[in-house]
Amino acid sequence: MAHDPNRFLPLSAHQFHILLALTDADRHGYGVIQDVEQRTGGDMRLGTGTLYTAIARLVTLGLIGESGREDDRRRYYRLLPLGRAVLQAETRRLEALVRHAHARGVRSSPAPAGTRRS
Amino acid sequence: MSASSRTVRVAARLHRALLWLAPADVRRDYDAEMMATFEAAAGDARRAGPWAVCKLLLHEIVDLAWSRRANRPAGITLEPHHRAEWIQTWAWRQAWRSLARRPAFFIATVLTLAFGAGVTTAVFSLVDTVLVKPLPYPDANALVTVYEQSPSTRERRSLVAPGRLQDWHRLNRAFVAISGTHTESLTDTSGQEPERLAGVRVTPRFFDVYGQQPAAGRWFTDDEERDTGPNAVVISERFWTRRFNRDPSAIGRVLIFGGKGYPIVGVMPASFTPAATDVWLPTKTSAWLLGQREARFLNGVGRLKPGVTIEQAARDLALVQEELGRQFPKTDTGWSVEIRSLKDARVESSRRGLVLVFASVSALWLIAVANIAGLTLVQVRRRARELAVRAALGASRGRAIAMVWREGLLIGALGAALGVAIAIGLVKVIPTILTATPRMNELTLDWRALSFTAVTTLLATVIVSVIPAVVGTRRDLPQMVAMGSRGVAGGRHRFQQGLVLAQVALSVALVGSATLLLRSYYKLTIVDRGFDPAGVVTFHVAAGWSEDRYRVGLLQTQLLTRLSELPHVQAAGLTNFLPAPGGSLRYSVRVAGLTGPNADGTMTVGSRTVTEGYLRTIRAPLVAGSFCSQFRMDDKARTVMVNQRFLDVHAPNQTIVGRVLEMMQNGPGAAYTITGILGTMAEDGPAVTPMPFVYVCSEPGWWPDPEYVVRTADARALGRDLRQIVNGIDSKRAIFGLRPLTEVVDGAFDQPRLDAAILSSFASAALALAGIGLYSLFMLVVADRTREIAVRLAIGASPAEMIRLVATAAARLLAGGLILGVGLTAAADRVLRGVLFGVASFDAGALAASVAVIATVAIAAVATPAIRAARVAPTDALRGD
Numbered sequence: 001m002a003h004d005p006n007r008f009l010p011l012s013a014h015q016f017h018i019l020l021a022l023t024d025a026d027r028h029g030y031g032v033i034q035d036v037e038q039r040t041g042g043d044m045r046l047g048t049g050t051l052y053t054a055i056a057r058l059v060t061l062g063l064i065g066e067s068g069r070e071d072d073r074r075r076y077y078r079l080l081p082l083g084r085a086v087l088q089a090e091t092r093r094l095e096a097l098v099r100h101a102h103a104r105g106v107r108s109s110p111a112p113a114g115t116r117r118s
Numbered sequence: 119m120s121a122s123s124r125t126v127r128v129a130a131r132l133h134r135a136l137l138w139l140a141p142a143d144v145r146r147d148y149d150a151e152m153m154a155t156f157e158a159a160a161g162d163a164r165r166a167g168p169w170a171v172c173k174l175l176l177h178e179i180v181d182l183a184w185s186r187r188a189n190r191p192a193g194i195t196l197e198p199h200h201r202a203e204w205i206q207t208w209a210w211r212q213a214w215r216s217l218a219r220r221p222a223f224f225i226a227t228v229l230t231l232a233f234g235a236g237v238t239t240a241v242f243s244l245v246d247t248v249l250v251k252p253l254p255y256p257d258a259n260a261l262v263t264v265y266e267q268s269p270s271t272r273e274r275r276s277l278v279a280p281g282r283l284q285d286w287h288r289l290n291r292a293f294v295a296i297s298g299t300h301t302e303s304l305t306d307t308s309g310q311e312p313e314r315l316a317g318v319r320v321t322p323r324f325f326d327v328y329g330q331q332p333a334a335g336r337w338f339t340d341d342e343e344r345d346t347g348p349n350a351v352v353i354s355e356r357f358w359t360r361r362f363n364r365d366p367s368a369i370g371r372v373l374i375f376g377g378k379g380y381p382i383v384g385v386m387p388a389s390f391t392p393a394a395t396d397v398w399l400p401t402k403t404s405a406w407l408l409g410q411r412e413a414r415f416l417n418g419v420g421r422l423k424p425g426v427t428i429e430q431a432a433r434d435l436a437l438v439q440e441e442l443g444r445q446f447p448k449t450d451t452g453w454s455v456e457i458r459s460l461k462d463a464r465v466e467s468s469r470r471g472l473v474l475v476f477a478s479v480s481a482l483w484l485i486a487v488a489n490i491a492g493l494t495l496v497q498v499r500r501r502a503r504e505l506a507v508r509a510a511l512g513a514s515r516g517r518a519i520a521m522v523w524r525e526g527l528l529i530g531a532l533g534a535a536l537g538v539a540i541a542i543g544l545v546k547v548i549p550t551i552l553t554a555t556p557r558m559n560e561l562t563l564d565w566r567a568l569s570f571t572a573v574t575t576l577l578a579t580v581i582v583s584v585i586p587a588v589v590g591t592r593r594d595l596p597q598m599v600a601m602g603s604r605g606v607a608g609g610r611h612r613f614q615q616g617l618v619l620a621q622v623a624l625s626v627a628l629v630g631s632a633t634l635l636l637r638s639y640y641k642l643t644i645v646d647r648g649f650d651p652a653g654v655v656t657f658h659v660a661a662g663w664s665e666d667r668y669r670v671g672l673l674q675t676q677l678l679t680r681l682s683e684l685p686h687v688q689a690a691g692l693t694n695f696l697p698a699p700g701g702s703l704r705y706s707v708r709v710a711g712l713t714g715p716n717a718d719g720t721m722t723v724g725s726r727t728v729t730e731g732y733l734r735t736i737r738a739p740l741v742a743g744s745f746c747s748q749f750r751m752d753d754k755a756r757t758v759m760v761n762q763r764f765l766d767v768h769a770p771n772q773t774i775v776g777r778v779l780e781m782m783q784n785g786p787g788a789a790y791t792i793t794g795i796l797g798t799m800a801e802d803g804p805a806v807t808p809m810p811f812v813y814v815c816s817e818p819g820w821w822p823d824p825e826y827v828v829r830t831a832d833a834r835a836l837g838r839d840l841r842q843i844v845n846g847i848d849s850k851r852a853i854f855g856l857r858p859l860t861e862v863v864d865g866a867f868d869q870p871r872l873d874a875a876i877l878s879s880f881a882s883a884a885l886a887l888a889g890i891g892l893y894s895l896f897m898l899v900v901a902d903r904t905r906e907i908a909v910r911l912a913i914g915a916s917p918a919e920m921i922r923l924v925a926t927a928a929a930r931l932l933a934g935g936l937i938l939g940v941g942l943t944a945a946a947d948r949v950l951r952g953v954l955f956g957v958a959s960f961d962a963g964a965l966a967a968s969v970a971v972i973a974t975v976a977i978a979a980v981a982t983p984a985i986r987a988a989r990v991a992p993t994d995a996l997r998g999d
Contacts (some may be wrong), residue, residue, distance in 0.1 A: 029155040047181025048133075048152040049140045073154040101880045 003087040008061065014054045017044060019051065019063065023078040025082045026067045029055070058083070070079065125168040129175045133160075134563065139182040156473065166393070184211070195652070212432045214523035221330040223497060224529070227490045227582070231533025232484040235575050237541025241479045243567040245546055248557045253461050254389040256329040257421075261460035264296055264418030264435070268453050275456050276597040280321065280401065280417045282442065282450070287323065288416075292431035294423055295326040298416030304397065304821055305660035305852045308374040312852040314660045315357070315396040315783055321403065327421045328390070334358075335369040335384030338400050342383075345402040348972020351380040355388040356517055357396040360854075373397070374663060377850075392556055393462065432457045433782050458659060464556045471873075472555075481624065485887050487578040488617050492894040494586040495614070498522055499901050507561055519587040534575035541571065554911035574622040614895045619935050621888040622972065625881070626939020628970035632881040634961055635874040637956045640685040648799035648808075649697065654829050654859035655836055656696060659844060660852040661822040663848050673847055676977025677826070678731060680843045686832040692816070692824040698863050699803040706814055711793075712769055721768050722787075724801055733759075733796070734844045735827045736859070741774035743794025746815030757815045758790040763798040764810035777890050779812065790814065795855065803866035805955045827859060856883025870955070884971065889979040890930075896924060896983035907990045917988035925986040931975050936969060 011019070021027060021035040033046045055077065058064045063083035067076045079087075101107075135158045145152075156178060163170040217224040252258040264286070266276040278286075278298055287296040297320065325337040333355055339939065344349040351373055353361075362368035374378040386398070407413065422431050429778045435455045443451040542563055549558035649984040659677065681690040695703070706720040714721030730745045746757050758779050767775065774792055775855055781788045793815075798808045818826075830836045837856060844851050900907070907920050943965065 029151055033155070033159060040967030047176060047178045047185070048156050049178070049182035051155070052148040052152050053141055053144050053185045056141075056147060058476040071154075073150045074158075075151060 003084055008063070009090055011072045011086070011090045012054070013044070014046065014050055015058060016087070016090060018044060018046075018051070018058065019083055020078060021086070022064060023087070023114040026076045028070055028076050032077070039106055044088040124169045126164050127216050128155050129160050129171050132175060133178055136182055137178055139179075140185050144185070155292055171618070172640060173190060180230070196400050203930070205950040209520070209524060210528075213521065215530055216521075216530060217525055218499065223493060223978070227493060228532045228536065230486050230490055231542055231575070231578060231582070232536030234486045235537025235571055235714045236544060236577065237480050237569040238483045238574060239537065239541035239563070239567050240548060241546035241560060242553075243541070243563055244548060244552075245476045246463050246566055246570075247466060248555060251560070253414060253464070253557075254560060256857070258461065260294075260422045260424070260426075261327065262420050262422060262431065263463045264420050264458055265456045266358065266453050267456040277414040278416045279411050280403045280413045280416055283321065283416055283418055284408060286435060286438055286443055286455075289441065290431075290434055292423060292434040294421040295323040296418060296420040297321050297324040297327045298401075298418045299324065300417065302399075302417050302662060303658070303660060304371045304375050304399075304662065305575055305972045306375060306851070307377075307850045309361075312660065312850050314852040314854040316394055317397045317399055319399050319401040321416065322830035323402050324419075326400075327419055328706065328809040329388065329421070330390050332961070333387040334366060335382070337384055339567050340396055341401040342977060343402070345404045347400075347402070349378060350400070351375075352384040352386060353382055354386055354395050354397070354711050356394070360384045376397075388559065391394075399406060411715050418647070420457075420650070420770040428457055428459060431979065441815040443498035467845060468555045473942045477478050478628070482880060482887065483574070485617070485624065485884075485891075487581050488716050488889055489621075489894065490578075490582045491585045492614050492617065492891060492898075494522070494526060494529075494582055494602060495589060496894045496897045496901070498586050498589075499898055500702070515673075522587035523583035526586065527579055530579030531653065534571065534580070535573065538568070538571060540569070551872070553594045571875050590805045592612055596739075611895060611898060613899065614891075614931060615931065618888070618895050619929060619938065620892045622932060622935025622976075623938035624938055625884040625888040625972050625975075626968055627882040627942035628877065628884045629947055629971055630939070630943045630965050631950055632874065632877040633967050634954060635870070635877050637961070637964060638824050639867070639870045639874045642804050642857070642955050645800065645804035646696065647804060648739065648797050651859040651863050652935055653831070654735055655833050655856065656825050656827050657840065657856040658854050658861060659826065660854065662894060663822055663835065665822060667819040667822070669819070670822045671817070673819075674824075675818050676847050677843060678729070680846075681828055682731070684830075684836070684839055686828040686830050686835055687944065689731055689735040690826070691733065691735050691826040692821075692826050693732045694727040694816075694821040694824050695727070696825050696827075696859070696862050697736070697799055697801045699806070699866055703872045705812070705918040707778040709774060710766070710778045711773070712772075714768060721810065724809050725781075725814060726801065726811065727814045727816045727824075729816050732827055736799075737829075738799060739797030741797050742773075742793040746793055746813070754818075756790045759796050759813040759815070760792060760793045761796050761798045761808070761811045762806050762814070764812070765795055767810050781812075781814070802803065805870070822949060833858065885975050888935075888972065889975045892976055894981065895931075895978050896928060897986070900924060900983045900987045901954045903987075904990055907987055908992050911990060920987040920990065921984045924980060924987050927985075928976060928980040932973070935973070937966075939972075942963065 007038075017036045017040070018032055020031045025031075029033060029048070029051055033051060037045050056063070059066070062075050063080060065080050067078040069075050096111055097115070130153065134153055136154060137145055140152070160171050160174055162530055163490050219715055252260065255261060258473045264278065264283075266278050266282070267274060268276060275969050280298065283298045285452075286539060287293070290296070299318050299320050302317045302319050304315045306313050306315050322340070322343045330657060332352065335352070337352065338350055339347075341347040353368070354375075358364055359366055362371075369382050369384065372381050374380070380399070420431075421427070432455060435457065438456055439450065439453060443453070468742075534821055545563045545567075549561055552558060659673070661673065678692070704722055705718060705725045706714075707723050708714065708716075708720045712721075713719050716722060733740075735744055741762055743759070760774070760779075766771075775790050775794060779790045779792055781790065782799070796813060799811075800806070800808060802808070809974070828836060840853060840856070844853055907923070911917070911920065
């Protein structure tokens with residue numbers, strides 16, 4: 001079942017953010033870097049190494065595709081339908097995880113002192 | 119172009135160079151795009167300044183390096199080759215992190231390796247260039263120096279007379295060609311100011327001997343070498359650059375020497391001459407001079423025929439000379455030849471020093487590497503528990519070894535890279551420090567040096583990675599740690615103990631030798647030279663041997679008279695050689711009523727040709743009699759003075775003032791009257807025991823290019839007045855070499871100072887290494903004996919006893935090292951004796967000082983492990999390993 005989006009889960013944070021950057025527009029590599037950096041407030045800064053390793057894999061897996069060229073060196077990428085489905089599936093998975101955590105009273109604030117055992 | 123856009127270009131280039139870090143398949147499909155993206159990002163970062171670009175680049179490097187690992191899509195099984203790649207990356211990253219957690223160890227080891235590799239490589243280059251590589255001439259191994267030798271007068275090496283040199287060339291069978299040279303200062307008056315040039319006069323066939331093509335133009339024609347032929351001059355590349363800015367049209371221009379024009383016909387490449395030669399001229403030896411078989415003034419040089427050895431050539435030329443002895447019995451009997459390889463002649467003086475430096479540097483470097491291995495071992499042992507736990511969890515020993523050697527490999531690689539950078543820097547700096555060493559113009563860091571670095575760092579890496587890996591991960595380690603040790607001498611740390619012993623010994627020898635050299639240097643500086651160089655200025659006024667002696671004499675007399683009239687000048691005079699090393703003319707003399715030690719009743723003396731003004735200028739002490747008679751043009755009564763040493767050696771308790779002295783070299787009848795005795799002065803430098811000297815009182819113009827000396831209260835005013843006076847006499851004369859006499863005579867300290875400085879830095883390095891060695895050894899000992907120490911403390915031993923335990927072991931090791939070191943110092947004695955002055959080569963004071971220094975270092979190094987031993991808690995005995 002090549003088209004079952006759940007088969008691609010979980011995504012790495014890099015992949016997740018790259019897919020996210022392509023939801024509203026086609027972008028070239030540097031466009032993705034800028035979008036991710038702005039959206040995360042500088043928390044995630046992609047370098048060309050991680051970016052293109054991820055892009056190469058996402059292209060191979062058929063999650064994103066080439067949409068055109070800005071010049072002979074820079075390509076634009078767009079989100080393919082499968083990519084969008086994977087993104088949704090990953091979001092659903094993450095939401096579920098968060099729900100489970102909240103149900104057990106785990107919040108993003110630190111745990112009370114003394115509860116941690118070595 | 120702004121600085122920041124250059125930063126972007128450099129960053130882009132670096133980025134491109136680092137792209138190989140990314141996975142191969144990604145690179146294959148996306149490399150152009152990656153570059154474009156980085157350039158865009160760098161272009162934006164540039165607006166925030168060059169620093170932002172650097173930060174971006176750093177981020178990129180890290181990102182590229184870890185990109186193989188990033189984006190590992192969880193949930194999708196990795197293909198096998200990806201997986202292996204990932205594990206590799208992860209392991210390297212772990213090694214890196216493990217090192218980064220111990221920055222002191224990491225930085226110390228990398229720097230030690232880098233300095234070691236850098237310095238050793240630079241010194242290797244130095245030795246290779248000076249001693250090993252052939253001279254920079256075609257087939258340079260066939261080049262030899264050729265000198266005369268007179269066994270009967272014990273003259274080992276003499277310059278060659280031109281007639282004899284020509285006969286040698288004509289009659290021999292072993293040489294392609296024999297030629298000769300002599301140096302000559304020339305004054306070129308073709309420019310605005312007269313310029314003094316360093317010239318070399320060459321006899322015919324000089325070019326055949328060297329076989330070196332000119333960089334431009336040509337060599338002399340046969341016609342130009344004939345004594346009646348046209349004038350011509352060949353210039354050096356240095357002079358060509360300095361005067362003509364490398365203009366090809368310089369060939370054909372005319373230099374003017376002594377009022378005659380010399381067209382420039384060629385330029386010799388910079389590598390051709392080791393000395394600062396400006397011009398070459400033919401000797402143009404006249405038939406008359408060729409007949410003067412006692413006029414020895416040429417440095418002979420020859421090229422051997424292919425396959426002829428130096429010994430064969432020497433035999434051949436000796437036969438030729440024997441034949442000449444039969445032909446010219448008056449002048450040529452009793453003379454023989456001396457032939458040496460040209461390379462040996464040039465580099466002989468530096469051989470011993472260079473080999474010594476290379477040996478010391480290599481020894482230090484090996485020890486440094488072994489030390490790093492020791493330190494790594496300490497680190498491994500500290501993690502013994504971690505390794506044991508890993509082993510218990512099923513990690514193989516191979517894994518553990520791989521983990522340790524990966525760290526060693528990282529240290530080795532970083533050290534090698536930094537080392538090459540250090541070597542490049544050193545090779546640039548060395549020629550400016552070792553100014554007296556030959557062939558410094560040839561020194562570069564070439565592939566031989568770099569392959570040397572490669573071999574040595576490979577060796578180093580193996581030592582720092584494999585030994586700790588194998589020793590530190592022994593299967594029985596946990597049991598060994600649990601059992602405790604039977605003591606330092608139990609064979610557990612034999613490798614390290616031996617190492618530390620060697621280090622201590624080497625430190626003793628080096629510190630001891632450095633102390634000796636420093637003391638020797640100090641004693642040199644306080645030697646009483648017998649004269650007063652302070653306040654004396656020396657200079658040259660150009661004049662050549664080919665000039666009319668009467669004219670030159672007039673110049674000298676006028677100049678000295680005018681100088682003495684200056685209000686700030688107390689005395690002025692001239693001498694052929696200043697009292698400093700290098701002016702060692704030796705003559706045979708006969709004194710009426712005395713029998714000298716030579717076979718013919720003569721005695722060998724040093725000689726200076728001086729004026730009375732010179733003796734007054736340098737405040738030479740008058741012991742008996744009177745100074746030479748006044749320097750005058752018409753003075754025909756030839757007089758000499760001798761020094762006190764002459765009296766002590768050859769005529770103790772006699773009065774020789776007023777007796778007649780014959781200078782044998784100047785032919786029969788060259789008789790002088792001894793007018794007085796001078797106090798003994800350090801004529802050959804402070805380090806040399808003064809020998810008997812004869813001071814010949816000069817006739818004007820006898821020595822055309824002497825050293826002028828002036829005692830003045832105002833050296834600056836003198837420079838100005840001097841130019842004016844010389845212009846007034848002859849405006850075509852160049853003045854050169856104007857400097858204080860102290861600078862000349864203190865030149866004798868340069869070598870001892872350099873020796874002392876080099877050896878002191880070795881000694882410091884050796885001390886630091888010995889300290890590190892002691893520290894790492896005893897850290898190991900204490901770590902391994904923790905359990906034993908804890909038990910002892912638990913049953914009532916005091917912490918002080920534990921300190922004593924460590925201290926005793928350290929003291930025993932130290933004592934062994936000291937004894938070995940004293941032995942080494944005694945062995946170094948032979949090498950040092952030649953350079954020491956005023957101190958015995960085996961000096962108890964110096965030895966005591968070095969022992970004290972080493973003991974201090976040892977105490978500092980062992981303090982931390984000792985304190986650690988004292989702080990062991992008794993409960994540690996209960997803790998299991």
